[in-house]
Amino acid sequence: MADAVFETDFPDLKLLKRGKVRDLYDLGDALLMVATDRISAYDVVMPDPIPGKGAILTQISLFWFSVMEPLVENHLIVADFPAECRPYADTLRGRSMLVKKTRPLPIECVVRGYITGSGWQSYLQGGSVCGLVLPPGLAESGQLIEPLFTPSTKEEAGAHDINIDFEETVRRIGRPLAEKARNLSMAIYCRGAELALEKGIIIADTKFEFGQAEDGRLILIDEALTPDSSRFWPVDSYRPGGGQPSFDKQYLRDYLTSIKWNKRPPAPRLPEAVIANTREKYLEALRRLTGTAPDYI
Numbered sequence: 001m002a003d004a005v006f007e008t009d010f011p012d013l014k015l016l017k018r019g020k021v022r023d024l025y026d027l028g029d030a031l032l033m034v035a036t037d038r039i040s041a042y043d044v045v046m047p048d049p050i051p052g053k054g055a056i057l058t059q060i061s062l063f064w065f066s067v068m069e070p071l072v073e074n075h076l077i078v079a080d081f082p083a084e085c086r087p088y089a090d091t092l093r094g095r096s097m098l099v100k101k102t103r104p105l106p107i108e109c110v111v112r113g114y115i116t117g118s119g120w121q122s123y124l125q126g127g128s129v130c131g132l133v134l135p136p137g138l139a140e141s142g143q144l145i146e147p148l149f150t151p152s153t154k155e156e157a158g159a160h161d162i163n164i165d166f167e168e169t170v171r172r173i174g175r176p177l178a179e180k181a182r183n184l185s186m187a188i189y190c191r192g193a194e195l196a197l198e199k200g201i202i203i204a205d206t207k208f209e210f211g212q213a214e215d216g217r218l219i220l221i222d223e224a225l226t227p228d229s230s231r232f233w234p235v236d237s238y239r240p241g242g243g244q245p246s247f248d249k250q251y252l253r254d255y256l257t258s259i260k261w262n263k264r265p266p267a268p269r270l271p272e273a274v275i276a277n278t279r280e281k282y283l284e285a286l287r288r289l290t291g292t293a294p295d296y297i
Contacts (some may be wrong), residue, residue: 002296004037004051005095010088020045021054021228027098030077032085034096039228039278041252042263043160048270052297055094056282057226059297062097063290064192064224071187074220075099075211094296102211102219107169108154108161109181111189113147114204116140116231116244118163131165141204141233142240147189149182152207160263180218181210192225199288201247202238206230227285247285252278 007018013025013032020040025032035054039046065074077098085092112119112129119129120140128134130150138144151169152161169178185208193203207229209222223229227248237245243254255274261267286293 002052002090002093004049005034005054005091006036006038006049008034008036008088008091010085010091012084012087021057022222027082027084029101031099031101032081032092032096033099033222034092035223036095039249039252041249041256041267043155044263044265044267046252046267046270048275050275050279050282052279053228053282055294055297056286057223057228058095058097059294060226060286060289061223064226065220067195068188068191068220068224071191072184072220073217074224075102075222094294099221100213100219102213102221104154104209104211104221105173105177105181106154107164107172107181108152109185109208109210110150110152110163110205111147111185111208112144112150112205113189113193114141114143114202114231116204119148119150119205122163130163131167139240140242141238141244147186147193149185151181154209177212177218184208184210184218184220188220188224196225196232196289197235200235201285201288202233202235204231204233204244227282232285247281247288249278251281 008023010025016024016026021035021038023034023036035058037049037051037053039050039053065076077100079098081098115123115138122129123134123138127136129148132148150163152163155161166178188208189206196203203225206225208220210218211221213219230248231250232247233244252274259268283293
């Protein structure tokens with residue numbers, strides 16, 4: 001297992017931005033996207049990385065990008081990295097992608113197939129999620145009659161994303177683009193949930209990001225159906241009526257809740273056991289989905 005990568009430092013490359021997890025470099029005609037081992041919870045980056053997490057996320061995303069090619073174009077460029085990247089090959093191995101430049105949509109496209117998390121809290125308070133009224137009597141973690149498109153704002157690290165309804169999405173990006181993003185999100189989720197179920201994983205919910213190419217095409221960007229962007233539940237232990245065991249960052253959220261963290265920066269240090277258990281859950285998701293885990297993770 002390689003050392004954890006909390007932050008990259010490539011002096012010969014132009015750093016464009018650091019997100020909650022990914023460092024983005026401008027290579028001129030393309031971008032270099034590097035998934036670090038940072039982990040966030042409640043939109044706050046933790047001070048301790050999860051070793052190998054960035055490579056796990058990258059390998060899962062590559063798997064899904066391939067699966068979803070018949071449904072949606074993605075931002076991956078299949079080509080050798082430019083010469084200026086070679087000095088950093090050891091750090092980049094398995095955790096980086098050469099990607100197309102796009103204009104990212106200013107919203108996150110969330111799809112929920114099960115009622116849990118903030119959706120469950122919203123349902124308890126008012127019987128609806130993002131303006132969509134749901135039937136009474138639903139159980140926590142219960143499967144919805146059909147998946148819901150429940151978008152949110154896209155905030156910077158340290159600020160909480162805000163759930164919005166579809167009409168607010170229309171006001172922000174226009175109806176044609178909002179409908180396209182919704183339809184693509186639902187199609188990707190349904191295909192992914194079906195395939196994951198065959199591999200023993202329930203994808204309870206997930207979020208996608210899209211960008212526009214120069215000609216206006218909508219392209220899937222960032223990541224796809226990973227334990228960072230989704231809730232993964234093992235099929236064999238699924239029982240509606242409460243929280244579920246998972247292969248995602250819910251374990252970390254539960255720990256942070258147990259120590260009564262206020263969900264605001266600065267985030268607390270993580271015990272070694274929490275780091276190790278989180279890593280193992282992410283690895284299990286990779287193994288189940290792809291059937292393998294590279295030895296460098």
